[in-house]
Amino acid sequence: MTDHAELRTRNRRLRAELTPERLQRAADALCARLVELDGYRDAERIAAYFAVNGEIGLAPLIERALADGKQVFLPNLDREALRFAPYFAGQKMRTNRFRLPEPDVADSDMLAPESLDLVLAPLTVFDAAGNRIGMGGGFYDRSFAFRKEPASTRPLLVGVAHELQKVDRIEPEDWDVRLDLVVTDEAVYRG
Numbered sequence: 001m002t003d004h005a006e007l008r009t010r011n012r013r014l015r016a017e018l019t020p021e022r023l024q025r026a027a028d029a030l031c032a033r034l035v036e037l038d039g040y041r042d043a044e045r046i047a048a049y050f051a052v053n054g055e056i057g058l059a060p061l062i063e064r065a066l067a068d069g070k071q072v073f074l075p076n077l078d079r080e081a082l083r084f085a086p087y088f089a090g091q092k093m094r095t096n097r098f099r100l101p102e103p104d105v106a107d108s109d110m111l112a113p114e115s116l117d118l119v120l121a122p123l124t125v126f127d128a129a130g131n132r133i134g135m136g137g138g139f140y141d142r143s144f145a146f147r148k149e150p151a152s153t154r155p156l157l158v159g160v161a162h163e164l165q166k167v168d169r170i171e172p173e174d175w176d177v178r179l180d181l182v183v184t185d186e187a188v189y190r191g
Contacts, residue, residue: 003171004133007125011165015054015124018162026162026185027057033183034061034120039156043117045071047084047155050101055122056162056185062087073111075139076102082143083110113143116155121179123159130179130191131170132159144177156180163187 018026034040046065051057065072066089073084077096085103094104113119121140125133134140146152159179163186172178182189 004125005136007167007170008133008136011124012053014164015162018054023051023054023057027051027060029185030056030058030160030183031060031064033185033188034158034160035064037158037181037183037188039118039158039181040065043070043156045073045111045115045117045155047073047075047113047116047119047121048087049075049120049122051122052100054162056160058120058160061120073116074102076110077137077139080139080142082113082139083107084113084116085110113155114146119144119155119157120160121157123161123165123182125165125167125170126159126161126179126182126189127167127170128182128189128191129169130159130182130189131172131176132179132182133170138175141175141177145175147177158183160184 048058048062062072072087074087075082076085077098085105086109087103092104093101096102123132123134157179159182161184163184179191
């Protein structure tokens with residue numbers, strides 16, 4: 001088992017042990033931190049996700065963003081790289097091949113990653129320098145590979161996690177895209 005795989009397994013187990021009450025408190029605390037960021041205030045198009053398997057929840061943030069008049073998009077995983085589908089309250093949803101919910105919209109309604117202002121990315125492990133280990137599919141790294149170019153600063157890439165998912169250091173792979181920030185239920189880390 002590789003170091004990344006071991007960390008991924010360990011942190012999935014830690015997340016699975018969180019109670020529903022703790023998950024709700026963490027989601028509320030995360031939302032409070034996110035809405036204070038300039039990147040949130042300045043964003044019109046925000047990519048989020050629906051939490052599964054103990055991931056830190058974004059439901060309070062999604063609700064707040066919609067109330068603030070922002071557009072919310074959820075990832076569509078039907079290809080090798082992500083596209084983002086518009087989401088609104090009451091949206092018709094479908095389940096993708098990974099058994100994750102996503103908006104049921106036409107391909108023509110999808111938004112390309114470079115059209116977003118703020119991306120809230122799930123992860124299994126992170127460090128304070130903005131390195132991230134995801135679920136292992138490489139979707140976010142492939143989709144935002146353009147951010148590795150020195151002139152590319154948009155969208156703002158923010159990893160979101162429980163504080164317990166933090167490790168001292170991750171050795172990034174060549175293909176990894178570093179996060180601009182990581183926001184947890186307890187802190188903000190600026191990579």
